[in-house]
Amino acid sequence: MFIISLTYEVPLEEVEPHMQAHMEWVNRYYDKGVFIASGRKVPRTGGVILARGDRASIEACIAEDPFSAYGVAKYEVTEFTPTRAAEGLESLVE
Structure with missing residues (x-):
């Protein structure tokens, strides 16, 4: 399993024009069963x-993200092996 952490490299006003294409990319990988949770960082x-x-x-997937193609975000990928999960999330354990 992987944690993909995206960090914007440009101001938000430069991120917004690419958001719809980015969300289409996110949805495509949910449909393929690759992504299992996602969301914005706070702040x-x-x-x-x-x-x-x-x-x-995962690296090939990231290369398809419009945020990557337009240099909007940088990515940090952390691999881990889930060994325990809360009730209802047991399917995450490998």
Whole structure:
């Protein structure tokens, strides 16, 4: 499992024009079962995505994000192995 942390590299007014395309990208990977949770950072400096897959497929996925293509955000990818989860989230445990 992976935590993908996005940090904006430009002011929010430069992020907004790419938001719809970014959300279409997010939705596409939810539909494929790769993304399992996501949301904005507080304060709004980027976002976080919880994803499944292997590192190569996650890196390829990130390369498709319009935020990446337009240099809007930088990405930090952390791989971890969930060994415990709260009730109702047991399917996250590997």
